[in-house]
Amino acid sequence: MLKYALLGFLNYRPMTGYELKQNMDVSTSHFWHAKLSQIYTALKSMEQDGWVTSKIKPQENKPDKRIYTLTPEGKSNLQSWLVEPQPEQTQQKHALLLRLFFSAQIDKEDVVRQLHLQRNIHEQQAGFYKTKSRAVIQEILDQSPSLEKEGVFWEATRRFGELYEEMYVKWLNETIQNLESG
Amino acid sequence: MLKYALLGFLNYRPMTGYELKQNMDVSTSHFWHAKLSQIYTALKSMEQDGWVTSKIKPQENKPDKRIYTLTPEGKSNLQSWLVEPQPEQTQQKHALLLRLFFSAQIDKEDVVRQLHLQRNIHEQQAGFYKTKSRAVIQEILDQSPSLEKEGVFWEATRRFGELYEEMYVKWLNETIQNLESG
DNA sequence: ATTATCATGTAAAAGGTTACATGATTTG
DNA sequence: CAAATCATGTAACCTTTTACATGATAAT
Numbered sequence: 001m002l003k004y005a006l007l008g009f010l011n012y013r014p015m016t017g018y019e020l021k022q023n024m025d026v027s028t029s030h031f032w033h034a035k036l037s038q039i040y041t042a043l044k045s046m047e048q049d050g051w052v053t054s055k056i057k058p059q060e061n062k063p064d065k066r067i068y069t070l071t072p073e074g075k076s077n078l079q080s081w082l083v084e085p086q087p088e089q090t091q092q093k094h095a096l097l098l099r100l101f102f103s104a105q106i107d108k109e110d111v112v113r114q115l116h117l118q119r120n121i122h123e124q125q126a127g128f129y130k131t132k133s134r135a136v137i138q139e140i141l142d143q144s145p146s147l148e149k150e151g152v153f154w155e156a157t158r159r160f161g162e163l164y165e166e167m168y169v170k171w172l173n174e175t176i177q178n179l180e181s182g
Numbered sequence: 183m184l185k186y187a188l189l190g191f192l193n194y195r196p197m198t199g200y201e202l203k204q205n206m207d208v209s210t211s212h213f214w215h216a217k218l219s220q221i222y223t224a225l226k227s228m229e230q231d232g233w234v235t236s237k238i239k240p241q242e243n244k245p246d247k248r249i250y251t252l253t254p255e256g257k258s259n260l261q262s263w264l265v266e267p268q269p270e271q272t273q274q275k276h277a278l279l280l281r282l283f284f285s286a287q288i289d290k291e292d293v294v295r296q297l298h299l300q301r302n303i304h305e306q307q308a309g310f311y312k313t314k315s316r317a318v319i320q321e322i323l324d325q326s327p328s329l330e331k332e333g334v335f336w337e338a339t340r341r342f343g344e345l346y347e348e349m350y351v352k353w354l355n356e357t358i359q360n361l362e363s364g
Numbered sequence: 365a366t367t368a369t370c371a372t373g374t375a376a377a378a379g380g381t382t383a384c385a386t387g388a389t390t391t392g
Numbered sequence: 393c394a395a396a397t398c399a400t401g402t403a404a405c406c407t408t409t410t411a412c413a414t415g416a417t418a419a420t
Contacts, residue, residue, distance in 0.1 A: 001277060002407085008284035018371055028283055031276035038408060040373060061416050063371040082281055082288045085296055094213035095183060095272040097339045099264055101210055102190035104332040106264045114267055150286040152364055156357045157279045167349040175338045182334055184379080200399055220380060222401060243388050245399040 001090075002034050002042050003051070007070065007078040010052060014069040017043050026136070027154070030161050043068055051077055100175075112179050119172045126165035133158050183272075184216050184224050185233070189252065189260040192234060196251040199225050208318070209336070212343050225250055233259055282357075294361050301354045308347035315340050 009015060009023050017039045024033060034042075046052045051074035057065040070078075096118065103111045137158060141151045191197060191205050199222045206215060216224075228234045233256035239247040252260075278300065285293045319340060323333045 001275070001280065005280055008280075011284070011287065016371075017373090028280060031274055031279035031283075033273055033275075035409065036371090037373080037375095037410085042407095044373095059371085063373090063415085065371070066373095078284070079288070082285060083292050085299065086277065086281070090275045090277040091215055092213060092274070093183070093215075093272045094342075095268065097213035097342055098183065098187055098190075098210060099268070100335050101213075101339050102193070102260070103264060103335050105193065106261070110265050117267060147286075152360060153282050153285050156353075156360065157283050159356065160276075160279060160353050163349050163353050164346075167345050171338075171342050171345050174341065178334060178338065198399075199401095217381065218399090219382085219401080224379095226401095241399085245386085245401090247399070 001032070002038065003046055004078060004081045005032055005034075006039065006042060006046065006068075007051065007074055007081075010068060010070045011075065011078055014067050016065050016067055018065075020068075028157075031157060046074070050074075108179055112176060115172055115176050115179075119169060119176070122165050122168045122172065126162060126169060129158055129162035129165060133161065183214070184220065185228055186260060186263045187214055187216075188221065188224060188228065188250075189233065189256055189263075192250060192252045193257065193260055196249050198247050198249055200247075202250075210339075213339060228256070232256075290361055294358060297354055297358050297361075301351060301358070304347050304350045304354065308344060308351060311340055311344035311347060315343065 005024065005028060006020055009020055015023070017036065020043075021034070021036050021039055024039075043052065043054070047054055047068070050071055052068045053071055054066050054068050057067055059065060100111070137151060137154050141147055187206065187210060188202055191202055197205070199218065202225075203216070203218050203221055206221075225234065225236070229236055229250070232253055234250045234252055236248050236250050239249055241247060282293070319333060319336050323329055
């Protein structure tokens, strides 16, 4: 799936692996992320598959840049991936729920303390989506009105993050209360 | 992390890999799952690490069973994992959000159609948590009152699933409307 | 002075999926 | 009569993380 993410970004403009990483970090990281090492190897394999081509741009006092460009084949692969209905099962792994599931075996106080910590984290995260994340999208749209169409979808993914974190905090409050009253 | 999940189950009673898989499927699968092949290899490596021991119980007309038992070391490993505050970052990957992020490039109708399909799936899933999943936990607790303590935590993980799916449906409705009105 | 940024990559290991192999019994 | 269940495991493969390696420049 990472390969399709990279295609998606390269469809806007040619980029280096390093730039792709930066783009992911500020836009898709809360639902899709990757390390640089993985991106570099993915790009290499995509080039072998004929999805992208690369050109080297020499630089001084820095390593040369390798700039990747979508091929027509890459573009059509991206299109099919976007259009075809997918099984859409990225089966979730949730470490906190796993630990909680077995937490009857430890002190209630330890559990409650950890849930309080989690609440701080997710309250902050909810705040991030509501303010900072929102503002970043707005800024880009103000600067590039041609991306208006994109904005609707970016906003939808941001909104998912907001609702998710709000739900998470609500659940933590419920769970803390159930434990404290029980 | 899978290894800790297996320790968690084995802490209740010795089990085979096959039984561990069955237990996961009916209890943790919505937040932690694994294939049989992965479970078998994990158990093997856990035995080498001294976290479990295994004994073979011969059977007729079926392959012999290999029953795994927690060692004191395994038990103490489980305890530390449960008690120690963890970084708790199972970084999420969410295929639908990834595709949506790049969906300005395809027909709006295609996107909306896919979101409608997703709504059906997640409405059903929400229903599952509210009725079936709930009933299963209740049944177990009715049969084994000694698991009352456990029940609180099982219920908490079930409730997360319920809230998550409700939030998901809400978000899908919002998103569909935004696309249709735009 | 140290840390962050820019920029590339390789190698080893861990985590996870898919496919292969076997074979009796039970259920639909 | 076909499919599911019980029950084990191995091998190949793919995905992802961690660690290694390099080196200049800019910021704190």
